[in-house]
Amino acid sequence: MHPSTGGVRFEHIMKSYGPVRVLDDITLDVPRAMTTCIIGPSGSGKSTLLRCANLLERPEAGRIIVDGITITDPDVNIDAIRSRVGMVFQHFHLFGHLSVLDNVALALRKVRRLPRAEAEDRALAKLNEVGLRGLERRRPTDLSGGQQQRVAIARALAMEPAIMLFDEATSALDPELVKGVLAIMRDLATSGMTMLVVTHEMRFAREAAGQVIFMDQGKIVETAPPAQLFDHPQSPRLQQFLDQVL
Amino acid sequence: MLKGLLRIQQTFFDLHLIVRVMPNLLRVGLPNTFILALLATLIGIALGLIIAIGLISSRRPIGILCRFYVDILRGLPHILTIYLIGQGLPLAGLSLFGDNTYAYAALAIGLIEGAYMAEIFRAGLQSVERGQIEAARTLGMTRAQTMLFIIVPQGIRRVLPPLTGQFILVIKGTALVFLLGLTASQRDLFSIAQDSAINNANLSPLTAAGFIYLALTVPMTYAVNAWERRLRLGPTPQRRTAL
Secondary structure, eight states: OOGGGSSEEEEEEEEEETTEEEEEEEEEEEOTTSEEEEEOOTTSSHHHHHHHTTTSSOOSEEEEEETTEETTSTTOOHHHHHTTEEEEOTTOOOOTTSOHHHHHHHHHHHTSOOOHHHHHHHHHHHHHHTTOTTOTTSOGGGSOHHHHHHHHHHHHHTTOOSEEEEESTTTTSOHHHHHHHHHHHHHHHHTTOEEEEEOSOHHHHHHHOSEEEEEETTEEEEEEOHHHHHHSOOSHHHHHHHHHHO | OHHHHHHHHHHHOOHHHHHHHHHHIIIIIHHHHHHHHHHHHHHHHHHHHHHHHHHTOSSHHHHHHHHHHHHHHHHSOHHHHHHHHHHHHHHTTOOTTTTOHHHHHHHHHHHHHHHHHHHHHHHHHHTSOHHHHHHHHHTTOOHHHHIIIIIHHHHHHHTHHHHHHHHHHHHHHGGGGGGGOOOGGGOOHHHHHHHHHHHHTOSHHHHHHHHHHHHHHHHHHHHHHHHHHHHHHOSOOOOOOOO
């Protein structure tokens, strides 16, 4: 695949909530087949930026190109693009009225138009991949937080996305459950998935990311490979942030 | 004093009259009231769900239209609406059901209930968390698919108790259809009781009908309350057997 068709590119993104500017002229390349981690204090705009990548938030100005398609164009079919951009939320957002299997199979049937049997086969295979074999008949609320998040990852992966977005995927988990979810994310990164990951897990960012972005007050302050960013922070703000979290 | 009590007993609790009207109330009135309430509720549920979706629609004209419907039908006295629809439609030449008064009655109450149920459904649909909608849209589901497969199934579940509560109100509401003049076999509880009360110049048949209404509505009310409590608190824990 030509490099320009993969990945995500943000160009001069602006976004405000009332008088508060949450994204202030953000330009960022998320290369394909690489993991990009965004770190920064809360309120820095990192989640908002992530949510712009599938237009859950619409920027006021700027261009976003996802997998070669300019999604900020007014006549673009956003549903078709979203179906190829997987997203994992902090609070899982599993469909409460559906079984684990149906959570994963629903979009395969309704969006991909697969026959039920085929959709369920693929869903089972994905659940197996995230280590949830045997739980497919359960309700989401019967599972632990870590298991729920793994269902959410399987649900996104089943659509065979070109890009995966993670919005603080481990922040709502009990400490002992974080590891399992991070292990899946790490495997995914190693497998060559294009990933954009908002996280507070500095170790994950250091070990799995190809590039790390530090955001503060709606701006990108630093962009660098993890070793450089964590070991040789350039700006005082990043130094201060790392002092607080490490 | 005693004379007064006696007169009250004779006017409202004439056992002889109550026993005489009871078989007709139970054989004809009870099924008619129940079926009428059920028909009206089914119409109300179908209509109410559609209007509720309209109420939360992002298309303003649709929302305004549905809001109009709800405000008007909830704002009018039911007796007036039933008259307007039950008498008005056939008068206007819209004889949808020929001269079947029963059907017009069901339609009229159904249209009214649609407005009340729309508000109940709206509350349910709006109680579905934003994250559910975002998760569905993120997977590429359209607005309509998200409504149909994610919001409606979860929203309806949460309002099943208040919907059942509304059904209890419908049972009582059916008493108003006597206005439309039902044939002997179509009469509901109240119509039968009222006819009998007039014929006998005594109110005891109405008391008899009252007992039947209460036998329907009071247990249902308690069942709904228990159901709501269960939904709120989860199932009651199994009591452990003592050793």
